Structure formats: C-alpha cells, structure tokens
Amino acid sequence: MKRTRRVRQRLSAIRFAVLPVAAMLLAVGCSGAPSSPAPRALRDPTGLLGHSNLLYSSEIGAWEGAGGPAVTNPAVAAKIRAAKIPAIRFSVYDCFTGERCGRDHHQGTQSRAAFQSAIRGITQTDGAIPWLKFLPVSRSNIHGIIGAIFCPPANGSDWAMNLPANKAVLAATAAVYKGPVILEDNNEAEYDCAPFWGYPTTGAPGVSTKLGDIYVTTMPALVADARRLGFSSVVTIGYLGISGGPGWGDPCTPDGSAPYGYDCAVPTRYVDEFNTAVHAAYVASHDNPDYLPEVESVHSYCHSTDFTSKPGYPVPDAMCYAWQREWLLMARAQVEQIWGNSIGSQIRFAVSEWSGGTYRTPADSWVGYRNGGMPPYVSGYLKMLEGDGKVTGSGTGYWGASLFQLASNPQGNGYNLIEPDGSPSDYYAAFKAASLSGLKG
Numbered sequence: 001m002k003r004t005r006r007v008r009q010r011l012s013a014i015r016f017a018v019l020p021v022a023a024m025l026l027a028v029g030c031s032g033a034p035s036s037p038a039p040r041a042l043r044d045p046t047g048l049l050g051h052s053n054l055l056y057s058s059e060i061g062a063w064e065g066a067g068g069p070a071v072t073n074p075a076v077a078a079k080i081r082a083a084k085i086p087a088i089r090f091s092v093y094d095c096f097t098g099e100r101c102g103r104d105h106h107q108g109t110q111s112r113a114a115f116q117s118a119i120r121g122i123t124q125t126d127g128a129i130p131w132l133k134f135l136p137v138s139r140s141n142i143h144g145i146i147g148a149i150f151c152p153p154a155n156g157s158d159w160a161m162n163l164p165a166n167k168a169v170l171a172a173t174a175a176v177y178k179g180p181v182i183l184e185d186n187n188e189a190e191y192d193c194a195p196f197w198g199y200p201t202t203g204a205p206g207v208s209t210k211l212g213d214i215y216v217t218t219m220p221a222l223v224a225d226a227r228r229l230g231f232s233s234v235v236t237i238g239y240l241g242i243s244g245g246p247g248w249g250d251p252c253t254p255d256g257s258a259p260y261g262y263d264c265a266v267p268t269r270y271v272d273e274f275n276t277a278v279h280a281a282y283v284a285s286h287d288n289p290d291y292l293p294e295v296e297s298v299h300s301y302c303h304s305t306d307f308t309s310k311p312g313y314p315v316p317d318a319m320c321y322a323w324q325r326e327w328l329l330m331a332r333a334q335v336e337q338i339w340g341n342s343i344g345s346q347i348r349f350a351v352s353e354w355s356g357g358t359y360r361t362p363a364d365s366w367v368g369y370r371n372g373g374m375p376p377y378v379s380g381y382l383k384m385l386e387g388d389g390k391v392t393g394s395g396t397g398y399w400g401a402s403l404f405q406l407a408s409n410p411q412g413n414g415y416n417l418i419e420p421d422g423s424p425s426d427y428y429a430a431f432k433a434a435s436l437s438g439l440k441g
Contacts, residue, residue, distance in 0.1 A: 047233040048129070048180050049294055049348070054386050055400035056435035057131060058417055059089035059353065060122070061408030062187075063142045066114035068420070069407040071121020075422025076407045080126045083432040087182060088122045089131040089352065089402045093142040095165040096172070101135075102149040103161070109145065115169070116176045123177050130173060131182040131402065133239075133352070134218070135162040136192040151193035152214065159217035166218060167225055174229035182400075183222055184237040184297060184352055185215045203248050208241040208270040212277025215239075220290040237350060238293030240274045243327055245306035252319050260384070262322035266330045271296075275338045292343065295399050296331065297350040300324060303357025303366035312367035313357050317377050321384040324351070328387075328396065348391050348399035354381070355404050356427075359414035369414030374427040378403075382434040403431060 048055075058080075060070045069076045070088070080088075092115060095101035095108035122128050136147035152161045173181065189211055194202040197210060215238045226234045244250040244267045255263035274296070282291040302320035303313040328349055336344030356377045357366030368374050387396030407420045417425055 048182065048235045049233075053389055053438050054382070054398055055086055055350075056083070056382070056431070056438060057087040057089060057128075057400055057402040058085050059131075059402050059405040059408075060118070061405050062091045062093040062137050064408050065092075065110055065118070065143075067118030067121040069422075070418075071118060071125050073407065073420065073422055076418050076420070077121075077125045079418045079422065079424060079428065079432075080128070080406065083428070083435050085126070085128055085435065087129040087131045087400070087402070088126060088406065089133055089182075089184075090118060090122060091133040091137055091187060092135070092165075092169055093137045093147075094145045096168055099165065099168060101162065101165045103151070103153075104149060106149070108165075109143065112168075112172050116172055119173050119176050123179065129180050129182065130177065131184065131352075132169065132173065133184040133187040134166045134169065134222075135186065136189045137187045139188070139191045147188070147192035148196050151189065151196045154197040154210070156213060159213045160221070163218050163221055166222060170222060170225055171229060174226075174231065178230050178232060180233040180235075181226065181231045182235045182237065183219070183226065184239055185219050185222075186211070186239050187353075188299065189214060189239070190241040203242045203244065203270070205269065206273070208273035209277050211239060211241050212274040212281075215274070215293065216278055216281035216291055219293070220285070220288065223290040235294055236292070237295040237297050237352060238274065238278065239297050239352065241270050241298075242306075243270065243298040243300070243323075245302075245323060247304075247306045247308060252323060258322060259325045260318040260322035262316075262319050264319075264323045264326045266323065266326050268330060268334050270298075271331050271334045272338070275335055279338050293347065295348045295350050296335070297352035298327070300351050300354040301357050303368060305358070313365075314367070315357075317373075317380055320377075321380055324381070325384055325387070325396065328398065332394065345393050350398055350400040350402075351385065352400070352402050353404050354401055355415055356381075362414075365414055372426065374414075374425070375430040378427045378430040379434060382431070382438075386438060 060067055092110050094110045096110050096112040097108050099108040101108055119130055122130055136150040138147045150162050152159050190202045190207050194207050199207055219236055223234060223236055246252055250265045250267050252262040252264040285291050303315050307315045331349055335347050356368050356374050359365040359369055368377060385398040385401050389397050391397045391399045403417055405415055407416055407418050409415050411419050417428055417431060
C-alpha cells in the first residue's frame with residue numbers, strides 16, 4: 001500500500017461547518033471584543049478561523065519599519081487592493097525604543113510610532129488584516145539586529161524571554177486598530193536558534209520541541225492580552241520549524257498513483273515534536289484553550305537547497321506540489337493522533353511564508369525568476385494549496401498562505417510580488433487571478 005494512501009486512511013472524515021465571511025475578511029474596523037472561551041473546547045470557528053477558502057496573503061519585510069512602499073506608494077497599494085489581499089504579514093525585528101530586550105538586554109532600536117504607521121497603512125491604505133509574527137525574526141542582519149539575540153537559553157530557564165517585547169507590539173497595534181488579528185508565535189526560530197542551542201543542523205531532533213516550548217510560554221499570555229485589548233477576533237498560529245525535503249534526506253520518487261506523480265518520504269518528527277510539547281502543556285493547564293494552536297505553519301521555498309543544491313535549483317514543479325500536499329496529509333494524521341479527533345481534526349495548517357525558491361542574487365537564485373517560471377508555479381502552487389476547499393478533518397485545503405513579499409526589496413528583486421515603484425512582477429497576474437477566483441465564504 002502506498003504511503004500517501006496509508007496517511008489518508010488515518011485521517012478522520014469529520015467536517016466542521018464554517019460560515020460565509022468573505023466580507024469580513026476584507027473589513028478592517030470590526031468592533032466588539034470576543035468573550036472568554038469556554039474550557040475544554042476550541043473557540044468557535046467563525047470569522048477568520050471559519051472561512052472556507054485559502055487566505056491569499058502576502059508580507060511586508062520587517063526591515064521596512066514604517067511599512068515602506070506597500071503602505072506609502074499609492075500605486076503599490078492599488079495593486080494590493082486590486083488583488084484583494086486579505087491579510088498582510090508583518091513584524092518588528094527588535095523591541096521598541098525605551099525598552100530592553102534580547103539575551104544581552106540591549107536598548108531597543110525600533111520606533112513605536114513607525115510601527116503604528118505601518119499598521120495603519122496595512123489596515124486602512126491596503127485594506128488588509130495584520131498577520132503579526134513575533135521574535136525571533138531573521139538570521140540575517142537587519143539594521144544591526146540579528147534574530148539569534150532573541151533565542152532563549154536552551155536549558156529552559158527563560159522560554160518567555162521575548163514575551164514583554166511581543167506584548168508591547170500587540171499593545172501598539174491595539175492602540176491604532178481593533179479589528180481581526182492573526183498572531184504567529186515566531187518567525188524561523190529554528191534558523192536563528194538551533195546553532196545557539198547546540199544543535200548541528202536546524203532540522204536536528206529536538207529543535208521543534210523547543211519551538212513548542214516557546215509557543216506555550218508566550219502565546220497563551222498573548223491571547224489573553226489580545227482579548228483584554230479588544231481585538232474583534234484572534235487567530236493563533238504555531239510555527240513548527242522546517243518541513244523537510246529531498247535536500248534534508250527525505251526523497252521524492254516518481255509514482256503515477258501518488259499526488260502530482262511523486263511519492264515523498266515526508267518526515268513526521270517536526271510535527272510530532274512541536275505538538276507533543278504543546279499538548280503536554282495544554283493538559284498541564286487543565287485544558288485551557290488558549291494553549292491550542294488553531295493553525296500550525298511551515299515555510300516553503302521549494303526550488304532551493306531544501307530540494308537540490310544544483311545551480312539554478314532545478315526541481316520539477318510537480319514535485320514541489322506533491323511534497324506540500326503530502327505534508328498536509330501527514331500533518332493532519334499526526335495532530336489527530338496526538339490531540340485526539342475532537343481537537344486534532346479541527347487544527348488548520350498554513351504556509352506562512354513562501355515563494356518559488358531561493359533568491360539571494362540574480363546569479364544565485366532559482367532560474368524561474370528569470371525565465372518565466374514563476375507565473376505557472378504560482379498558479380499551480382496556489383491551486384494545490386486550495387485543495388478541496390475543506391480546511392479541517394480529512395480536507396486537502398490549507399487555511400492560509402503568505403507570499404513573500406510586497407515591494408520590500410530593491411527594484412527587480414525576484415521576491416517582489418509588486419515592485420517598489422508600483423509595477424507588477426511577471427507573476428502578479430497569476431497571484432491576482434488565483435486570489436480573485438478563490439474568494440468565497
């Protein structure tokens with residue numbers, strides 16, 4: 001029996017009804033704070049959590065502290081609105097001035113006013129919902145700050161080290177916006193922190209357990225704060241770490257009976273480690289639902305060293321699609337096994353950051369950015385993520401995906417969905433078509 005068939009057989013057929021919310025997804029001024037959730041249950045899947053189709057989101061680079069051209073250039077904003085991008089992922093890369101943060105207790109460097117200007121731009125100018133990702137952020141140097149400085153000690157003595165800075169971001173957001181908000185507990189902490197924690201690679205056993213430890217010591221407090229601050233609805237996302245790939249020793253082999261023609265040896269370890277840690281904390285909390293990750297996320301840059309080290313990163317697009325579909329089937333089975341059917345079957349999944357592949361320099365990038373490969377890849381990848389439109393139970397749909405990124409890199413950079421001067425990338429039309437055709441309740 002093929003591996004993908006075995007995974008499907010382990011999935012529950014239970015479905016959870018969802019409500020039409022297309023209008024709400026594009027609203028930015030919802031009012032009324034959510035009530036405290038009942039214990040021993042997931043929050044009702046209404047609003048953002050209850051929509052029945054993929055969130056076609058995008059992102060503003062954290063280095064654009066005030067939002068950059070995505071919120072200041074009317075030509076960029078017009079294309080964001082034309083594509084009806086419902087949510088925009090954004091973050092700080094450091095704590096605010098007047099605060100201390102990081103293992104070195106350094107003085108914060110980011111302007112709170114600039115961040116709030118970005119939030120106003122995202123919600124008012126672009127008409128989108130903020131998708132906030134929290135520290136750590138980047139292994140690269142952003143204006144003198146490297147994400148590794150926000151890695152908690154490996155001995156577990158201070159997993160909540162970044163909670164004060166994260167709470168300050170949430171409060172700064174609430175001061176200028178009270179609508180729906182998406183909260184993702186960290187951005188790529190495995191890349192920032194695995195070396196500091198003493199692991200040989202970012203995919204080593206134990207890394208995703210520590211990501212689970214970070215989640216349970218930060219997100220419940222942030223959810224409680226979000227209710228107190230009056231956001232109209234809140235969705236929580238737990239970032240799992242890497243998802244694997246042939247470049248990590250997880251092969252995909254041709255198989256005409258498998259999704260997209262490849263049978264991939266998708267590893268279960270990262271999903272298992274994260275969820276085992278979070279589930280244990282949930283049980284210890286006496287089933288406090290604030291501990292539940294309503295959505296779990298990974299990142300995807302398929303045409304990269306995740307799949308091949310050959311120049312130009314040649315990988316069949318179908319292999320990329322097969323991997324992401326089979327990853328979802330595996331993840332659904334694993335979370336249901338760990339959490340049980342009533343909770344596990346209702347956890348959703350997202351690709352919270354993705355693009356076609358690596359783009360470091362024009363010479364060191366996926367060739368698809370130069371030869372017209374991105375438009376068909378974007379169309380095919382988004383179609384695969386949509387799946388059957390069912391985002392719980394045994395459905396094959398992802399809850400959300402955030403394409404990296406909006407006008408945040410220099411003109412001509414392959415990652416720009418929209419260029420800083422407002423001109424579209426060659427794949428903007430493909431993204432817009434998918435977004436508009438996919439809008440529904």
